[in-house]
Amino acid sequence: MNGRDCDIAIVGGGLSGGLIALALARHRPDLSVRLIESGGAPGGNHRWSWFATDLDAAGQELMSRFRKTEWDDGYEIRFPNLSRNLDAGYRSLTSEDFAATLARELDDGAILTGRDASVVEAKSVTFTDGTTLTAHKVIDCRGYTSTADLNGGWQVFMGRHVRTAEPHGFTRPIIMDATVDQVAPSGNGGAYRFVYVLPLGSHDVFVEDTYYADRPELDRSALSGRIDQYCHQAGIAGEPVSFETGVLPVITGGDFAAFQAAHRTPGVAVAGGRGGFVHPLTSYTLPIAVEVALAVAEDADLPGEQLAAKLEAHARKVWKSMGFYRALGRMLFNGAPPAIRYRIFERFYGLPEPLVERFYAGKSTLMDRLRVLTGKPPIPIHRGISALLSTSPRLNAAHSKDNS
The missing domain is CATH 3.30.70 (Alpha-Beta Plaits)
Structure with missing residues (x-):
């Protein structure tokens, strides 16, 4: 390793960081990895869920390593004027099972817990106790941070x-x-x-x-x-x-270029919520995290600067593809009085099931989008148009949990 402590240091042991470490262990076992977590175990206190249709074959293979709860008989939704059973399978993973799988699948000594990073740079991570870990590449997965840019x-x-x-x-x-x-x-x-x-x-x-x-x-x-x-x-x-x-x-809008600039450290790749890899409306982020983890494993030989640039470019692509969901968020928050906001989801769940599946996977087609926005509106048309053109408050308040 030419004097470095490891090949790749991943700062943040949440969903994104843990999946990247697992993907590297599965696809690039020749590389030494350190997964750095400030808490007592990777994953914190979380439950991540997703639909079986959210993942392709490669994603399913990666997630097959985890013990999880699975339902193959579909799921229910209940609204004042609509109840429905849908057929898609559903999956849920606890942080305890997440941490146990990483401990089993990663090399001994790969997981560093109770280590709080104070300085993250292109070739090193310095901890609050003054010690430093060196690496050929560093990936920052410390989660979404509150910002006035979004x-x-x-x-x-x-x-x-x-x-x-x-x-x-x-x-x-x-x-x-x-x-x-x-x-x-x-x-x-x-x-x-x-x-x-x-x-x-x-x-x-x-x-x-x-x-x-x-x-x-x-x-x-x-x-x-x-x-x-x-x-x-x-x-x-x-x-x-x-x-x-x-x-x-x-997330309903904002200046994504400014958000990226605020989280950029030269030569450091950024993933997870901190990198903007989120579904802005549903918070079902696992499919995106799986996709990014597999992409990092595929590009693991890139120099740090190139990996950082590639992930930034991919994040911009994700941001652009999610514009429809941000618009729906504006309709939800700005177009309907609180007591009838449920009508937006109620109407949505009355649409064909394949459309619902693509929605949660963040892969709505043009026809899906037209179908969602046309037909009998759940709120008055003038309010919907006004909401689509509106700007929501800035997301610069503190938050207590990340889902990166």
């Missing part, structure tokens, strides 16, 4: 894993249950609210209360109380096993 709203949520004494009776995921009260907790302004339910086993269920909110405040007491209420109404009685909370950006 605009939008927030996805605020609390999830609880409940273990029930008796079988809970749920057999398939409920991706959106928007039949719940649409009033947001105090401090969030307006919001579209839904509950997300994952039956993890006959006696285990994950219930998440979620808001597409104008502001990023997370009222733990209020959300916990609403989960209590939902569980009571759904007949879910048991003890909490674990919980997670989060505040994620819902």
Whole structure:
């Protein structure tokens, strides 16, 4: 390694950093990799989910290494005027299983935990304790950072894993249950609210209360109380096993060139949310993270400067391809009063299932986009047009969880 500690140093052990490390281990085992995580284990306290149709064969092979919960009998959605079962399989991965797989698949000593990076440069990472790790290439995957360069709203949520004494009776995921009260907790302004339910086993269920909110405040007491209420109404009685909370950006526009410039360090490749590799509306980012991880493994021999430039160019391509979803976000936040924002998703879920699958994968066709925007509008036309032309507030507020 010509005096370097490793070939590739990955700073940030979240979804993006961990998948890059795994892809390198699978496709380039000749390279030495260090995955640097500031916390006690890669992945933090998260649950990542995706649809089986989101990944191509290569992506499915990469994700096959992880122990995960799988549902092959489809999923449900529930709205005031629409309930539907859709056929796509669904997958969910916990951070514990994520960390366990990385520990098994990566070389001994490849994962460095409890190491907080203070300076990240093209050939080295300096930690807060003053020590330095040198590398031929450095990839920064430390997650999305709040910025005034982008605009939008927030996805605020609390999830609880409940273990029930008796079988809970749920057999398939409920991706959106928007039949719940649409009033947001105090401090969030307006919001579209839904509950997300994952039956993890006959006696285990994950219930998440979620808001597409104008502001990023997370009222733990209020959300916990609403989960209590939902569980009571759904007949879910048991003890909490674990919980997670989060505040994620819902990006509706902004100056992406300025965002990239603010996160650029010469010669350092940037991936994950920090690099702009996100689905701006849904937060289903795993398919993009898998795609980027495989691309990095394929280009692992590039010098750091070239890899950095290639990932920046790819991020610009992703940003351009996601313009339709940012526009829908503006319609959601700026086009509808909070109490009827659910109508936008309600109408969307009444469309053909292949369109819904491509939407979540971030691969909507031109005909898909026309289909979403035409027909009976879920909000008055003049409000929709005004929203499409509007600008949302800047995303420069603090947030408590990244999904990079």
